[in-house]
Amino acid sequence: MQAIRKHGLAAASxxxxxxxxxxxxxxxxxQFLPLATYRVGAYASSGIPVWAGMIDYLRYINEVxxxxxxxxxxxxxxxxxxxxxxxxxxxxxxxxxxxxxPVAVYHPNGAPAAYALSDKAAADRIPLITLGYxxxxxxxxxxxxxxxxxxxxxxxxxxxxxxxxxxxxxxxxKLKGKKIAxxxxxxxxxxETQGPLKLLAEKYGFENIQIPVADPGNEQSAQWRQVRQAxxxxxxLRTWGVSTPVAIKTAARFGxxxxxxxxxxxxxxxEDVLPAGDAGKGYLALTPYPGGxxxxxxKRLKEHILDQGKSDLKDPKSFGSVYYNSGLVNAAIAVxxxxxxxxxxxxxxxxxxxxxxxxxxxxxxxxxxxxxxxLGLLQPLELSCSDHEGGGAAKVQQWDGExxxxxxxxxxxxxxxxRPLIDAKSAExxxxxxxxxxxxxxxx
Amino acid sequence: MNVFLETLIGGLLAGTMxxxxxxxxxxxxxxxxxxxxxxxxxLLFAALxxxxxxxxxxxxxxxxxxTVLVMIVGALLIERTVLRPLVNRSQITLFMxxxxxxxxxxxxxxxxxxxxxxALDLGxxxxxxxxxxxxxxQFDLVxxxxxxxxxILLALLFNKTxxxxxxxxxxxxxxxALSIGINLNRxxxxxxxxxxxxGLVAGLLWGARQGVQFSLSLVVLKALPVLIxxxxxxxxxxxxGGLIVGAAENLAxxxxxxxxxxxxxxxxxxxxxxxxxxxxxxGLFGERxxxxx
Numbered sequence: 219m220q221a222i223r224k225h226g227l228a229a230a231s232x233x234x235x236x237x238x239x240x241x242x243x244x245x246x247x248x249q250f251l252p253l254a255t256y257r258v259g260a261y262a263s264s265g266i267p268v269w270a271g272m273i274d275y276l277r278y279i280n281e282v283x284x285x286x287x288x289x290x291x292x293x294x295x296x297x298x299x300x301x302x303x304x305x306x307x308x309x310x311x312x313x314x315x316x317x318x319x320p321v322a323v324y325h326p327n328g329a330p331a332a333y334a335l336s337d338k339a340a341a342d343r344i345p346l347i348t349l350g351y352x353x354x355x356x357x358x359x360x361x362x363x364x365x366x367x368x369x370x371x372x373x374x375x376x377x378x379x380x381x382x383x384x385x386x387x388x389x390x391x392k393l394k395g396k397k398i399a400x401x402x403x404x405x406x407x408x409x410e411t412q413g414p415l416k417l418l419a420e421k422y423g424f425e426n427i428q429i430p431v432a433d434p435g436n437e438q439s440a441q442w443r444q445v446r447q448a449x450x451x452x453x454x455l456r457t458w459g460v461s462t463p464v465a466i467k468t469a470a471r472f473g474x475x476x477x478x479x480x481x482x483x484x485x486x487x488x489e490d491v492l493p494a495g496d497a498g499k500g501y502l503a504l505t506p507y508p509g510g511x512x513x514x515x516x517k518r519l520k521e522h523i524l525d526q527g528k529s530d531l532k533d534p535k536s537f538g539s540v541y542y543n544s545g546l547v548n549a550a551i552a553v554x555x556x557x558x559x560x561x562x563x564x565x566x567x568x569x570x571x572x573x574x575x576x577x578x579x580x581x582x583x584x585x586x587x588x589x590x591x592x593l594g595l596l597q598p599l600e601l602s603c604s605d606h607e608g609g610g611a612a613k614v615q616q617w618d619g620e621x622x623x624x625x626x627x628x629x630x631x632x633x634x635x636x637r638p639l640i641d642a643k644s645a646e647x648x649x650x651x652x653x654x655x656x657x658x659x660x661x662x
Numbered sequence: 663m664n665v666f667l668e669t670l671i672g673g674l675l676a677g678t679m680x681x682x683x684x685x686x687x688x689x690x691x692x693x694x695x696x697x698x699x700x701x702x703x704x705l706l707f708a709a710l711x712x713x714x715x716x717x718x719x720x721x722x723x724x725x726x727x728x729t730v731l732v733m734i735v736g737a738l739l740i741e742r743t744v745l746r747p748l749v750n751r752s753q754i755t756l757f758m759x760x761x762x763x764x765x766x767x768x769x770x771x772x773x774x775x776x777x778x779x780x781a782l783d784l785g786x787x788x789x790x791x792x793x794x795x796x797x798x799x800q801f802d803l804v805x806x807x808x809x810x811x812x813x814i815l816l817a818l819l820f821n822k823t824x825x826x827x828x829x830x831x832x833x834x835x836x837x838x839a840l841s842i843g844i845n846l847n848r849x850x851x852x853x854x855x856x857x858x859x860x861g862l863v864a865g866l867l868w869g870a871r872q873g874v875q876f877s878l879s880l881v882v883l884k885a886l887p888v889l890i891x892x893x894x895x896x897x898x899x900x901x902x903g904g905l906i907v908g909a910a911e912n913l914a915x916x917x918x919x920x921x922x923x924x925x926x927x928x929x930x931x932x933x934x935x936x937x938x939x940x941x942x943x944x945g946l947f948g949e950r951x952x953x954x955x
Contacts, residue, residue, distance in 0.1 A: 258769065258772060260877050261876075262772065262777035263777045404924070428924075430923070430925030431925065432926070432927055432928045432929075433928070434877055436880070437676055437679070439799075439912060440669070440912045443665075443669060443672065443912075443916065446797075447665065460873070460875065460877040463873050464872045467788055467871060467872075470788060470789070471789065472790065473790055473797075489778070489779040492780075492781045492873065493779050493872060493873020493874075494781075495781050495783055497788065532776070533776070533778060
């Protein structure tokens with residue numbers, strides 16, 4: 219009797235597992251897009267809308283557009299909890315494809331995994347797309363052929379914020395003597411903008427104040443007391459997770475005006491400002507994928523995916539949120555890179571090397587963005603062997619207590635000023651690792 | 663001088679928020695000698711339950727009462743399914759059980775109530791109050807008041823009620839308490855329920871400050887140095903430990919931080935705890951164990 223009960227329980231558990239597992243069998247001729255996700259753990263609230271955006275767009279490509287030039291997409295999830303070790307496990311599971319469907323591009327979806335996989339993916343010849351995070355020096359594709367910090371690196375982000383402040387102050391000459399404090403997450407991510415801000419401070423003559431917040435950042439009185447003493451004109455907030463709402467609330471407590479705080483790409487979502495309540499009204503933030511559901515792609519998704527009950531979104535309120543839109547943009551970059559690769563290699567599933575070629579020849583001009591339904595949501599991009607970033611612009615949005623409102627068009631970074639810093643870092647990396655840089659001119 | 667005073671007062675007040683979390687640990691440690699790793703998960707579960715009920719339109723007071731009820735039922739379930747089968751097992755076994763329990767509660771909380779971040783407005787304005795030139799947070803003052811009220815209530819419970827006296831007897835000598843007919847299972851149920859309610863209070867205050875989200879369960883990391891300094895068996899010690907940690911880490915960040923690059927608050931509290939371990943291994947108010955060999 220006990221054995222029957224035990225076997226019954228095992229069978230029921232297996233049935234439950236099978237029922238819960240998504241349909242992921244791949245057929246020959248399909249392209250595999252691995253999804254390294256974090257639906258549980260400390261960062262789940264940020265991740266869940268991102269995966270919904272990615273999956274909804276991939277489903278739209280399959281069901282409405284019939285795949286990429288007829289090549290259907292198949293995807294499978296693997297839980298990383300935003301950790302490096304699980305991120306590596308997922309990568310190892312996925313790198314050889316799924317039932318014969320190859321991997322053309324890979325999203326590590328998290329800075330720890332991106333850093334851990336950087337060399338490994340290069341050895342396996344699989345390109346990593348790290349949109350808005352990862353190594354800035356990987357902009358130099360001659361040294362980092364398989365790393366793509368597409369659209370906006372942290373260096374560009376720092377430059378965008380200074381350019382925006384200059385706009386607000388009435389010109390670059392007005393920056394002289396101003397105080398700009400960066401309150402940053404004390405991690406590799408947070409420290410990444412120190413170099414470019416030092417350079418820009420020297421160029422424009424503003425005082426560059428750096429104040430670190432140690433992880434997780436749920437108590438920041440000491441940091442905001444320093445801000446209060448320093449009396450900066452602007453605060454550039456480069457926090458992540460819980461440290462953002464805590465920073466906004468603590469700033470209010472210390473009397474620092476919220477409309478003088480500019481959040482960075484990872485401090486610019488609904489999830490960052492909602493817990494701050496009224497203290498968040500007027501908060502500014504940079505974003506390479508603005509919030510809002512009025513873009514053309516949202517109309518198409520609503521008609522073909524959401525209204526048909528096919529969306530991965532559990533909470534319909536998140537449709538058009540910053541993180542949902544970031545999922546759309548991430549998926550669109552992957553789809554368009556594969557499309558670009560197909561133009562050279564034929565309309566078939568691509569390998570990692572072919573995916574890399576596609577990424578290095580990705581051209582998204584306004585006409586193509588309009589066709590895709592992404593005009594205004596995704597900036598024009600042009601990647602190449604020597605430029606794996608390709609864009610370098612962000613919009614500035616402001617929180618009104620209920621939603622984000624865009625207050626600028628694309629603000630471009632001063633990439634020419636920053637490029638020598640990037641080249642110096644990539645050259646140092648090449649020396650350390652013994653990498654012989656590719657000749658990008660020969661590959662044009 | 664004003665800056666020093668303001669940093670000190672702000673740190674002391676911030677420390678009471680740590681004390682609130684530490685008290686939950688002390689209660690369970692006193693009754694069973696177990697370090698309850700699941701206290702952070704209980705805090706998250708309580709706060710999530712409250713905000714979920716509020717989202718469903720349940721009035722605040724009713725939501726509070728229902729959450730208390732949920733925490734009591736949870737305590738009964740934990741005692742029946744986890745603790746009772748492990749009675750007389752080693753402390754490390756019980757500790758590992760609470761470790762597993764924390765993952766179950768966290769997963770259950772997110773699975774049942776969602777992983778999205780929720781705002782929690784307790785109606786306490788987080789605005790600065792000025793006493794001369796010294797700024798004090800109104801929210802921190804309320805948190806400190808709540809911690810004091812909680813300590814008074816718990817002191818009354820432990821010293822003036824039959825349950826409290828039984829609990830102290832179990833804490834002093836479990837076997838002797840059992841021999842005079844004290845029901846250990848009942849005591850554990852009560853203690854876990856009270857720890858759950860303390861978790862609710864801490865969860866609401868921390869949730870109001872940072873939003874109700876998974877990272878609430880990580881605030882327990884702040885309680886560990888508080889417990890090492892104050893002692894694992896003293897509620898008063900948890901308060902004093904919290905004040906010391908809060909003041910020390912704020913002063914260190916303000917005066918030591920700029921010299922060594924800043925961002926020192928998390929490890930400075932542990933450094934301080936290490937120093938206390940050398941000087942007073944049982945903490946300031948902890949009970950020294952004497953073993954005769």
